[in-house]
Amino acid sequence: MADDAIKPEESPLVLVADDDEMQRFLFTETLEAAGFRVEVVADGSAAVERTEAIRPDVVILDVVMPVMDGFAVCRALRSSPAGDGLPIVMATGQDDLDSIAHAYDTGATDFIAKPINWTLLRHRIRYVYRAGSTLKQLKASEARLEEAQHIARLGSWEWTADDDLIKCTSEVFRIFSMTASSGELPLSQLLEPVQPYDRQDFEDALRELTPERPTLAREVRLKSVNADDRIIAVHACLDEQSANERFSVKGTFQDVTERRLAEAKLYQLAHYDSLTGLPNRSLFLDRLNQALQRARREGVDAAALCIDVYRFKDVNDSFGHQIGDRLLQEIATRLQSVVRGADTVARLNGDEFAIAQTGLMQPEGAERLSHRLLSVLSKPFDVDGQEVFLEGCIGIAIGPHDAGAAAQLLSKADMALHRSKADGAGVCCFFEGGMDDAFRSRKAAENDVRQALNSGWFELHYQPQVAVDGSGVVGVEALLRLRHPEKGLISPETFISIAEETGLIVPIGTWVLRTACQQAMAWQQNGRRPIRVAVNLSPVQFQERNLTETIILALEDSGLDPTLLEVEITENILIRDTATVIDVLHKLKALGVHIAMDDFGTGYSSLGYLQRFPFDRIKIDRSFIMGVPDDPGSAAIVGAVIALSKRLGMATTAEGIEKIEQLQFLKNEGCDEAQGYYFSRPCQAKDLQDYLNNASTDVATSHLHAV
Numbered sequence: 001m002a003d004d005a006i007k008p009e010e011s012p013l014v015l016v017a018d019d020d021e022m023q024r025f026l027f028t029e030t031l032e033a034a035g036f037r038v039e040v041v042a043d044g045s046a047a048v049e050r051t052e053a054i055r056p057d058v059v060i061l062d063v064v065m066p067v068m069d070g071f072a073v074c075r076a077l078r079s080s081p082a083g084d085g086l087p088i089v090m091a092t093g094q095d096d097l098d099s100i101a102h103a104y105d106t107g108a109t110d111f112i113a114k115p116i117n118w119t120l121l122r123h124r125i126r127y128v129y130r131a132g133s134t135l136k137q138l139k140a141s142e143a144r145l146e147e148a149q150h151i152a153r154l155g156s157w158e159w160t161a162d163d164d165l166i167k168c169t170s171e172v173f174r175i176f177s178m179t180a181s182s183g184e185l186p187l188s189q190l191l192e193p194v195q196p197y198d199r200q201d202f203e204d205a206l207r208e209l210t211p212e213r214p215t216l217a218r219e220v221r222l223k224s225v226n227a228d229d230r231i232i233a234v235h236a237c238l239d240e241q242s243a244n245e246r247f248s249v250k251g252t253f254q255d256v257t258e259r260r261l262a263e264a265k266l267y268q269l270a271h272y273d274s275l276t277g278l279p280n281r282s283l284f285l286d287r288l289n290q291a292l293q294r295a296r297r298e299g300v301d302a303a304a305l306c307i308d309v310y311r312f313k314d315v316n317d318s319f320g321h322q323i324g325d326r327l328l329q330e331i332a333t334r335l336q337s338v339v340r341g342a343d344t345v346a347r348l349n350g351d352e353f354a355i356a357q358t359g360l361m362q363p364e365g366a367e368r369l370s371h372r373l374l375s376v377l378s379k380p381f382d383v384d385g386q387e388v389f390l391e392g393c394i395g396i397a398i399g400p401h402d403a404g405a406a407a408q409l410l411s412k413a414d415m416a417l418h419r420s421k422a423d424g425a426g427v428c429c430f431f432e433g434g435m436d437d438a439f440r441s442r443k444a445a446e447n448d449v450r451q452a453l454n455s456g457w458f459e460l461h462y463q464p465q466v467a468v469d470g471s472g473v474v475g476v477e478a479l480l481r482l483r484h485p486e487k488g489l490i491s492p493e494t495f496i497s498i499a500e501e502t503g504l505i506v507p508i509g510t511w512v513l514r515t516a517c518q519q520a521m522a523w524q525q526n527g528r529r530p531i532r533v534a535v536n537l538s539p540v541q542f543q544e545r546n547l548t549e550t551i552i553l554a555l556e557d558s559g560l561d562p563t564l565l566e567v568e569i570t571e572n573i574l575i576r577d578t579a580t581v582i583d584v585l586h587k588l589k590a591l592g593v594h595i596a597m598d599d600f601g602t603g604y605s606s607l608g609y610l611q612r613f614p615f616d617r618i619k620i621d622r623s624f625i626m627g628v629p630d631d632p633g634s635a636a637i638v639g640a641v642i643a644l645s646k647r648l649g650m651a652t653t654a655e656g657i658e659k660i661e662q663l664q665f666l667k668n669e670g671c672d673e674a675q676g677y678y679f680s681r682p683c684q685a686k687d688l689q690d691y692l693n694n695a696s697t698d699v700a701t702s703h704l705h706a707v
């Protein structure tokens with residue numbers, strides 16, 4: 001066997017079709033010696049049959065054969081799968097050029113001329129065989145590449161700027177859902193299915209490639225079909241010769257929709273709680289960090305709130321996990337309903353939630369949010385038709401004051417949570433360091449108010465209201481004081497607003513009403529003639545549904561005649577929820593209770609209000625009385641208010657009388673009653689009793705006479 005003989009394990013198979021037995025023998029001998037396996041047939045149709053059956057690597061056909069000539073066989077083989085890529089060699093006559101041309105026309109790979117040069121034959125066939133198998137490998141590799149591209153949803157392309165044509169592999173067309181399967185087309189036509197903005201962006205980037213910045217990577221979205229957004233990743237690189245010659249770019253398109261979806265899913269899994277859909281701890285810390293960064297940038301605060309749901313474990317244990325899960329989802333929804341869009345509600349674990357609050361102007365903002373959160377948690381939950389009551393506990397830490405990093409801030413909020421847990425359900429506590437001085441003193445004041453209510457530190461002082469016409473003391477105004485064991489007597493100016501903000505004004509107001517009614521009754525029983533008592537009501541008390549009932553109860557329990565009770569309200573109440581306020585006032589009026597407008601002139605003084613509300617009395621604010629009689633402006637206003645009230649059938653009381661000149665002026669203007677230090681400062685009940693006993697019935701007149 002020659003050196004370049006084919007190795008036996010490869011041993012390619014050659015099918016020889018020749019009607020000449022001698023020729024068949026020589027072919028066999030020669031080719032077998034060269035390492036081929038050889039099969040021979042004697043006619044054309046046998047050649048076709050055997051090719052189908054044995055799938056030879058090379059076929060040699062004699063042109064002139066019985067039944068079917070070589071050309072017919074060649075044509076038949078080319079149109080069958082077995083002939084695809086198969087090297088077919090035709091044995092033609094020596095100088096038969098027509099026959100050679102014909103051989104190629106019918107699909108022959110090569111020809112050998114007869115008479116055959118047997119020494120050269122084996123080289124010729126080996127060459128044909130190798131070329132054939134290379135072609136086969138190339139085809140297989142192309143097919144594999146195409147398949148790989150198909151699997152990867154990746155297509156490649158080449159674009160030339162001169163003609164603006166883009167040459168694409170078939171996968172590109174599939175990616176763009178285009179009917180064409182391969183070839184070259186104008187760039188604009190290919191990009192037709194791309195979203196206009198992305199398309200423009202990509203085209204610009206493509207044209208801006210330079211040898212200095214030769215690559216681009218982008219994602220473009222296809223115009224959605226059936227709400228199905230497809231995302232195509234584009235990678236491209238300027239062709240190396242582009243710099244000096246033609247400007248061309250090679251690149252790939254890859255449909256990465258599924259990958260992006262999977263990534264999104266993975267992100268969801270890694271960052272969100274699957275039960276409630278809320279961010280989990282890791283995303284929470286991320287968001288909290290962002291909030292802290294923003295706080296530093298904008299000079300504001302960020303808060304971390306840790307929320308623990310009281311009694312959740314009991315419910316979970318007694319109703320089972322399924323219901324527990326539903327409850328957690330409902331809790332999540334409720335918590336989310338009270339925060340702003342920029343804030344983050346997260347579930348840390350079990351029944352522990354947290355909130356990252358951004359852009360806080362003051363720590364109080366976190367406290368207000370806490371109250372809203374506690375309030376939504378305390379509303380009953382419906383569990384299979386049964387009402388379940390839960391409650392929350394909140395710990396608050398304020399950044400960057402308490403901590404500059406999210407994890408630390410969260411742990412401080414958690415410490416505060418432990419403190420509030422110790423204080424009981426429905427409580428929120430700050431991390432101690434989170435309070436600046438103003439806030440700390442406000443918190444202290446709030447504690448004072450709370451403790452005053454629980455420890456009975458409140459007391460009522462009474463200031464007489466005197467008839468200007470000389471008929472003496474006709475009423476008293478009950479004024480609240482807080483007697484602090486260490487700080488002494490505290491004025492309502494400092495604690496009423498706190499009591500209102502915390503809602504504590506409601507129980508405090510009830511106490512004031514009951515105490516004032518009882519006191520008025522006590523004076524009456526001590527032999528005084530009946531005396532009217534005025535009680536100040538806060539707008540917050542009107543927001544409580546049962547204000548009317550509270551007043552009725554105070555009257556009933558004390559036995560005080562309703563006509564001896566007067567309620568004082570300020571103008572500010574009249575601007576919100578007027579319908580409810582009017583309703584309550586009419587109910588009180590129907591009971592016989594008097595209604596006075598306090599501090600007239602300081603708020604939204606409006607004539608319209610005076611007519612729409614059933615006032616019995618207008619109390620002219622001290623700020624106007626201070627100016628009379630000397631300041632002509634004040635004098636004119638006071639005079640006008642008195643005249644107007646008279647016309648509307650309302651009595652007038654002047655507040656803050658300190659000088660006899662003021663009293664004189666009011667008497668001349670026809671004011672009904674007066675109240676002020678000139679007669680008496682507000683004093684304790686027993687001192688007022690003495691005052692009443694000592695004062696002659698005509699206090700006002702006696703004072704006037706003294707002038």
Ligand code: C2E
Pocket residue numbers: 463478479480491492493496509512535536537538568598599622655656657658675676677678682
């Ligand atoms: P107000 O209802 O206008 O009460 C009159 C205020 O003027 C009282 O202040 C009283 O001490 C003060 N005053 C009376 N005469 C004079 C005077 O001649 N000169 C000066 N300079 N002041 C005089 P007070 O007791 O500090 O109360 C302040 C405000 O606190 C009250 O204003 C009222 O709005 C509120 N307040 C007091 N007690 C209660 C209460 O029980 N409930 C509610 N909601 N508010 C109350």
Ligand code: MG
Pocket residue numbers: 477536568598
């Ligand atoms: Mg008052």
Ligand code: MG
Pocket residue numbers: 598599619621655
């Ligand atoms: Mg007043």
